[in-house]
Amino acid sequence: MASNQAPSLDPTVARVTERIRERSRERRALYVERMEAQHGRGVHRSELSCGNLAHGFAACGTEDKNQLKMLNSANLGIISAYNDMLSAHQPYEVYPDIIRDAARGMGATAQFAGGVPAMCDGVTQGQPGMELSLFSRDVIAMATAVGLSHNMFDAALFLGVCDKIVPGLFIGAARFGHLPAMFVPAGPMPSGLPNKEKARIRQLFAEGKVGRDELLEAESESYHSPGTCTFYGTANSNQLMMEFMGLHLPGSSFVNPGTGIREALTRYATEQAVRNSAPGGDYRPFYRQIDERAIINAMVGLLASGGSTNHTMHLVAMAAAAGITITWDDFSELSGAVPSLTRVYPNGQADINHFQAAGGMSLLFRELIQAGLIHADIPTVFGTDMMAYTQEPFLEDGKLVWREGPSESLDPDVLRPVSNPFAATGGLNVLDGNLGRGVIKVSAVDPAHRIVEAPVKIFEDQNELKAAFESGDLDRDVIVVVRFQGPKANGMPELHKLTPYLGVLQDRGYHVALVTDGRMSGASGKVPAAIHMTPEAIDGGPLAKLKDGDVVRLDADKGELNVTMEAAAWAERPNQVAELDHYHVGLGRELFGGFRHLAMRAEEGAGVFGGFEADDLARQQGQIHDEDA
Known part of the structure; x- marks a missing residue:
């Protein structure tokens, strides 16, 4: 494991962190109090009646059923956004079997707790279905809560990659923050048609200079196999942020699907989730892991990499679910101190696979840690602090190991050090x-x-x-x-x-x-x-x-x-x-009238859940009444 001591924190990062901590103090304290109370009720499976428990494992095989009856081993809940519509999520089809097998190898069990919806914005762009996209985040959070509501689980594994899916899973995980949470990525598809050529064909089509056949061929050569789209949009920004918060294993975000190392990482994630559970002996619940420091890390990683603007809303909503209040001013101030270190399409011509080859996450972590731009002392699912995230995974004789990643960029046109950034500030302004x-x-x-x-x-x-x-x-x-x-x-x-x-x-x-x-x-x-x-x-x-x-x-x-x-x-x-009536009917849009009515403003996260603990505190202080909510 990496053991180098992290430098002192950058003054701007320290100042914004402290401001968020003070702003969120009461709200965060109430959130932690609620999570501790939930954990204090004990291992939930043991609290179920015999009839409840029998229902809970009725469909399990004999080995798993006997293990679940013992009540002293970990049972993992799997929440998956698998479907065949999203190339990024198609690899998840086989993950539950891998996870169940890996859990059994640890003397534990795993159950598929629930599936959540996952729509592909690439399919719905410019179509009426896109008007359900943002609200799908909150539906996913609610579906996650339904899946985990059975009180059968000692930890949870969350399988999701794309735009609204990971934020929704995160919000659900935060509201079950007494459980350890492991986010398990699927990885990007191999590189296809270069992004510059894809953009050129799209513009030619817009001008009427090429036809639909040529456009479809270019799109098919770009989006061509299972795995995440390779440009640096919201999906890959999600993966980066999960790793910067310590919710992924080190170096696991951008490993291609269908490879031996991808399966090995999934197995290790399962084993680590067992270790992180209370029965596993090293209890690491979500609520102790994710605080304002982890949120700051996600913001800094997003800014340094020129990540998705969608996270100026998603990350606000995600933080709120963990009792933390962030604003666009926090993004703006951090952006002034965080240099731009990557050039991945649309910020450049390289794709995410090129970024990975140039040094990837391990080098990005190394640079930001050495510059004091992220909190290196936060707990992670790996069982270490963030210093271990300067490493990357490899297979040695079929065994998964981590080695220190490169200390210098292998392609300075794609990834640069803090000492020679593409720009002195981040890629986002308010x-x-x-x-x-x-x-x-x-x-x-x-x-x-x-x-x-x-x-x-x-x-x-x-x-x-x-x-x-x-x-x-x-x-x-x-x-x-x-x-x-x-x-x-x-x-x-x-x-x-x-x-x-x-x-x-x-x-x-x-x-x-x-x-x-x-x-x-x-x-x-x-x-x-x-x-x-x-x-x-x-x-x-x-x-x-x-x-x-x-x-x-x-x-x-x-x-x-x-x-x-x-x-x-x-x-x-x-x-x-x-x-606006034509926006509200057809393709299920009429089902979301309540969501439109409840939606908060963009800087508040554009969600429908209100302010979580913030609203409760306001009610206690007489600032709002139930009829105002």
């Missing part, structure tokens, strides 16, 4: 101004395009933009505003379908930007995009005041977004009203 508050990912935006001042063109449905593009109406300097796309309006779909059109306009030499209260993909690219604008238009947000032709200035470097209008005239202008 925007403020008279149009509200939002975020922008700048890691993939050329500095020449980070300031745009131009008249706006208003859209209230993303599908309208294609017609405007084809008519030539957008062949000019323009800031495209797509509004009424927030969680209360229509579930806050990703608007990644717009990327090729906006990219073509920029390539034609125009100054172009996007402003929206919706989301962009975790693969947000070269066009500056002010997203997650809050308050959203339907919630009284100032985007609803804009009219075609208003001049807006976006300055991504200074973090400013304003309409250039006299303050008094702007204040007097009324909000526009949109017809």
Whole structure:
């Protein structure tokens, strides 16, 4: 195991950590109190009546049934997001058998506790189903709770990779924080068609220069096998964050599926989950492992790698589930101190496999630890602190071992040291101004395009933009505003379908930007995009005041977004009203009306669960009443 002592913490990281700790003190204390009370009720299987327990193991084989009757060995609950629709999740089909077998080898048992839904945003981009995407996170959290509700388990293994799935599993794990939690990745697909070529074909299609056959062939060559998509979007950002919080085994995030080492890591994860359980003798519950330091590590890892903007919402909701309050200002301040160390598409041309080959997570950990930019002293599922995460796994004669990873990058075009970063600051900025508050990912935006001042063109449905593009109406300097796309309006779909059109306009030499209260993909690219604008238009947000032709200035470097209008005239202008009924019916969208009604603002996580312990404390202090919730 690595044993080098970590340097002192960077002052900005220390300051933001302490601010989050103080802000969350009462809320976090109540969360810990509740988890300790849950754990204090004892091993839950022993609390079940004979009838309850008999139901719980009725379908098990004789060996497992006898083991479960003894009540003194660990029983692991498996929560899986397996389905065949997601290439990243298809490998999970065989994981339960591997896990059950590995558990038996430890004198323990494992049961498939429940499956959770997992939709593929790549399939639903630009389609009505995308309007269920963000809310699926909270459905997954609830489904996780249902799966673990049987009180049969001493620890849980969570099988998920993609966009909303890992955040949803994390929220569910946090609410069962008395259980040790192990997140088990599946790994990226091997590299296919280079990302630059894929983007080129997409833009040619948007311009009508190639047909659908050529486009489909390019997409098929890019997304071609089981495994996670290889660009650095939300799915791979999830994996990085889980490792930075110590919820993955060291170096396990980006090992390809279907390999011997991938199976060995899954077996070891199972064995380690048994060890981390109370019957295993080294009780490591989620609530003791994940505190504000782990959340800071995830934020720093995200910023250093130019990760997904979706986590400016997901990570807020995830932290809240563990009794921790973070804000966009925390992201912004950390971004000013954390250098950009990677260039993985869309922030560069390499994919996640190239990142792994260049030194991968072990080198990224080494650099950030040595610079004092992450908390190296947090507990992890590996049974160590974060110092062990400078190692990477290998198979030696069929046995899994960890060795120290490289001390220098093998490709400085992909991964660099803190002493020679791609940029001195992180890839994410917060925007403020008279149009509200939002975020922008700048890691993939050329500095020449980070300031745009131009008249706006208003859209209230993303599908309208294609017609405007084809008519030539957008062949000019323009800031495209797509509004009424927030969680209360229509579930806050990703608007990644717009990327090729906006990219073509920029390539034609125009100054172009996007402003929206919706989301962009975790693969947000070269066009500056002010997203997650809050308050959203339907919630009284100032985007609803804009009219075609208003001049807006976006300055991504200074973090400013304003309409250039006299303050008094702007204040007097009324909000526009949109017809949104067509967003609310069809493909199951009518089932999510309650979610739209309950959805919080983007900076609050855009979830439907309220503030967890924060709301309870507010009620105790008389600040809110049940009828206000």
